[in-house]
Amino acid sequence: MIGIVGGLGPYGGLDITKKIIDETAARSDQEHLPLLLFSCPNLISDRTAYLLDKSNVNPGKAIAAILRQLEMAGATIAAIPSNTAHAEPIFSVVQDERARMGSTLKLLHIVYETVRFVDENYPDTTVGILSTAGEQICSLYREAFIRKGFVVVEPEGSQQEKVNNAIYDEDYGIKAQPVPIANKAREDLLLVMDDLKKKGAQVIILGCAELPLAIPERDYNGMIVIDPNRILARALVHSLAPDKLKPL
Amino acid sequence: MIGIVGGLGPYGGLDITKKIIDETAARSDQEHLPLLLFSCPNLISDRTAYLLDKSNVNPGKAIAAILRQLEMAGATIAAIPSNTAHAEPIFSVVQDERARMGSTLKLLHIVYETVRFVDENYPDTTVGILSTAGEQICSLYREAFIRKGFVVVEPEGSQQEKVNNAIYDEDYGIKAQPVPIANKAREDLLLVMDDLKKKGAQVIILGCAELPLAIPERDYNGMIVIDPNRILARALVHSLAPDKLKPL
Numbered sequence: 001m002i003g004i005v006g007g008l009g010p011y012g013g014l015d016i017t018k019k020i021i022d023e024t025a026a027r028s029d030q031e032h033l034p035l036l037l038f039s040c041p042n043l044i045s046d047r048t049a050y051l052l053d054k055s056n057v058n059p060g061k062a063i064a065a066i067l068r069q070l071e072m073a074g075a076t077i078a079a080i081p082s083n084t085a086h087a088e089p090i091f092s093v094v095q096d097e098r099a100r101m102g103s104t105l106k107l108l109h110i111v112y113e114t115v116r117f118v119d120e121n122y123p124d125t126t127v128g129i130l131s132t133a134g135e136q137i138c139s140l141y142r143e144a145f146i147r148k149g150f151v152v153v154e155p156e157g158s159q160q161e162k163v164n165n166a167i168y169d170e171d172y173g174i175k176a177q178p179v180p181i182a183n184k185a186r187e188d189l190l191l192v193m194d195d196l197k198k199k200g201a202q203v204i205i206l207g208c209a210e211l212p213l214a215i216p217e218r219d220y221n222g223m224i225v226i227d228p229n230r231i232l233a234r235a236l237v238h239s240l241a242p243d244k245l246k247p248l
Numbered sequence: 249m250i251g252i253v254g255g256l257g258p259y260g261g262l263d264i265t266k267k268i269i270d271e272t273a274a275r276s277d278q279e280h281l282p283l284l285l286f287s288c289p290n291l292i293s294d295r296t297a298y299l300l301d302k303s304n305v306n307p308g309k310a311i312a313a314i315l316r317q318l319e320m321a322g323a324t325i326a327a328i329p330s331n332t333a334h335a336e337p338i339f340s341v342v343q344d345e346r347a348r349m350g351s352t353l354k355l356l357h358i359v360y361e362t363v364r365f366v367d368e369n370y371p372d373t374t375v376g377i378l379s380t381a382g383e384q385i386c387s388l389y390r391e392a393f394i395r396k397g398f399v400v401v402e403p404e405g406s407q408q409e410k411v412n413n414a415i416y417d418e419d420y421g422i423k424a425q426p427v428p429i430a431n432k433a434r435e436d437l438l439l440v441m442d443d444l445k446k447k448g449a450q451v452i453i454l455g456c457a458e459l460p461l462a463i464p465e466r467d468y469n470g471m472i473v474i475d476p477n478r479i480l481a482r483a484l485v486h487s488l489a490p491d492k493l494k495p496l
Contacts, residue, residue: 001288007280009280010277010283011269014262014265017262017287018262021259029257029289030289030293032257032258032290034255034288035254035258036284036287037265037285037287038284039265039282039284039285040249040282040283041279041280042279042280042282044277045278046278073321
């Protein structure tokens with residue numbers, strides 16, 4: 001059974017659950033994979049606040065406790081659909097707690113699964129990373145790609161500001177206005193992607209859970225667009241039932 | 249905590265989970281309600297096949313077993329997002345099994361919650377029912393509304409055939425082609441709703457989980473359109489945290 005740590009935020013848990021179902025080849029309800037979504041946002045303190053030193057509660061402990069509950073309910077493989085939760089200061093606590101509890105649940109890592117997917121399907125490409133989840137997530141993606149020999153390009157200066165505002169602006173940002181997405185948020189992101197294309201990007205990583213809401217395309221301006229939540233969903237299906245994974 | 253019996257089908261469990269989050273007034277992730285979605289479609293045999301005597305496995309036992317697991321994981325209130333699972337031959341087995349296991353989990357009923365909602369918000373109206381989940385669900389809605397004093401109108405003959413085909417047709421039916429919905433499925437359903445309007449309908453019940461995919465409107469041609477999954481989601485939020493229920 002697949003276990004999902006939901007609630008960070010609630011729509012992120014919903015999104016990966018939908019993608020697991022979408023990516024499973026099934027001709028009837030019964031052929032779909034067993035799945036447990038544990039969405040307890042009330043138990044998990046804010047990830048970004050912790051990383052920015054605005055809170056001293058590390059959410060890693062609560063995440064590990066939920067993973068334990070998923071394991072006790074029968075999950076054999078699990079994932080955390082949040083880029084920020086994989087930042088080292090949080091994820092290391094998750095892993096320490098799991099070791100302390102003697103967990104044998106297999107836990108996938110959103111960044112490493114994404115890098116592995118790109119390496120298998122689009123090797124030797126130049127990768128552009130879009131992210132606002134703080135420097136820790138950007139550098140996690142950047143370093144993992146560079147370690148595999150990829151060339152990495154990122155938005156700088158006013159371009160990075162456009163990405164931040166497309167997500168956080170209180171008027172037109174995706175967090176403030178998710179349905180429908182404001183034209184300005186989407187158009188600014190496309191401009192940044194065009195700029196990364198000029199810098200040589202062949203693959204774009206949407207390294208923040210809000211970005212696929214504004215950029216649902218799987219390719220844009222000749223570049224492959226990668227949604228890490230979808231890659232994580234595919235990796236879960238592949239681990240549990242490789243024969244049921246839909247073709248790309 | 250809210251428990252959801254998912255997997256009948258997988259998208260139905262996803263749909264009510266989304267609606268619980270949508271209907272909760274929350275200014276941060278942490279203010280959302282704790283929720284457990286147990287989606288084990290592999291454990292639950294086909295409901296319609298059982299009702300139509302094509303299978304002799306009553307899915308009620310598996311549904312009760314999942315409710316037990318939700319209860320043991322901490323759920324205090326639960327729902328089954330499927331009209332068909334509430335047909336008497338299945339639902340009575342769910343309730344018998346729960347009684348045998350000494351369950352104290354509160355379980356909401358999709359039909360009775362829908363009737364109660366309409367009675368509270370749109371009393372003394374004429375209600376039109378759209379359903380294809382077999383005569384048992386139609387009559388469950390019909391009888392519950394009549395008991396409360398409502399006048400009930402339903403599609404007949406070629407009109408009922410239009411509804412069945414809009415859901416089951418292998419070319420244009422919603423089950424075969426959910427994204428995007430075929431024009432013919434939606435247009436036929438709108439024609440049937442226009443016909444119910446002529447018969448006096450003021451409220452339309454979308455008594456089959458596929459119908460809200462084709463008819464997302466909350467009102468149409470002067471009639472109120474009711475999505476029972478959304479009503480069930482609202483009833484769950486109201487039971488757990490009445491102050492967090494969004495206004496209609």
